[in-house]
Amino acid sequence: MNLLFKNKKISGILTVLPSKEVLFEDEIENYNFSAAKSMKLKMAMGYNKHRIVDEDTSVSDLCVYGLRHLLDHNLLKKEDIDALILVTQSPDYFMPATSSVIHGELELGRDVFCMDINQGCAGYIVGLIQSFMLLEQEQINKVVLLNADILSRKVSKRDRNSNPLIGDAATITIVEKSETPNTIYGTIKMDGSSSDALMIPAGGFKMPANAETSVMHEDAAGNFRSLENLVMKGDEVFNFVQTEVPPMIEELLSYARQNKDDIDWYMFHQPNRFMLNKLADKLGVPHAKMPSNIVENFGNASGATIPTNISYNIGKELENKQFRFCLSGFGVGLTWGALLMDIGNVDFNEIIYY
Amino acid sequence: MEKIYEELAELLEVDNINDDDVLKEFEAWDSLTILSIIALASENYNKTLLAKDINGAENVGNLIALITA
8 A cells, every 4th residue: 555644754763772692603502403504594694693682671671761761861852752652572461552561661641642563574664654644643743653572582592593583672763743845655565364474373362372382393494493482484484575575665666756776775674684685686776775784783673673774874874964765674464565755864863772 | 497507506505416416415405595596586587486395396307397387
């Protein structure tokens, strides 16, 4: 579905990363594969190190830490927050919504609209679309969009298919009304018939966690995981991304009447370097315009990877310059979407550590 | 037709390959090689393959038939 938004902007991005860093080599013994084969995979996929939370850190902890940083440094005022959206697939509880927990921790006002969205890899796109829709309301001038996941706690340490690429992170994006006519073009697509391509099978109401769902099993490739762990059909996800993402980007550019060369940065979700380079080649976009270095430095933190990508690769430059971005997220759902928009002269764009 | 033998030999890390070579017997046969074959089939032959199709091919000849079908 094509979407169009006007007079909205991103005015700040903060990325919160766990301070605990784990090297690929440190986990290599957990895998049921030869070290040589694992090292080959490391080179191709761009695995090096990833950042993960401790066992007792939750999504609300990361988000509250980041929000307090913004409040303490006068980068955000409590009374200016009209809505708080949290996009996550690792909520603190089934109920209440984690955005309510965060609202309580920060003692926000009663007129702040809070909502959780269950989205992963495409979560930044979905979160921004939802933020833009809220900003159509006269009363809503500033939305705090949180993208946070701590899926390292749901991935089997003996799963070489997923463990080395997963990282944890929270990002805070301030979205607000803009005086200048900033036109934003968007698209979002879904295919629920492949909802099992990326999933955590047990632990919800359909298959509650019990003694059996926690038993570790070996899959055909030699990875060990239980039904309570994240499972990814890597080949199906690869095919989905290569088949669906390039035509979606082409379609969006044509809808917006923009050329590929007009775009300064292609900030895409970060599954791994291999997939991103194949995607850039298929789209005919120079690798330098599509950074693929988030997994090797921090790991893939689902919906948080696009803002992390912007914070890490552009950093302070975004505080006094403006660029034309193509943002795209794709994965769990399956869901895939993209936005074409100008971002620049933001109040802040930085990374802090929890 | 020659080209695909060269492309697959490179992915399998050998100098040359024959139709009756068994895939699982290559030293380099692993999940990364399978993913690279999926990528090659998609990029150069516009063919969507899954890991299970490739594993089911057993030898080089069957695999090439799958990719170029």
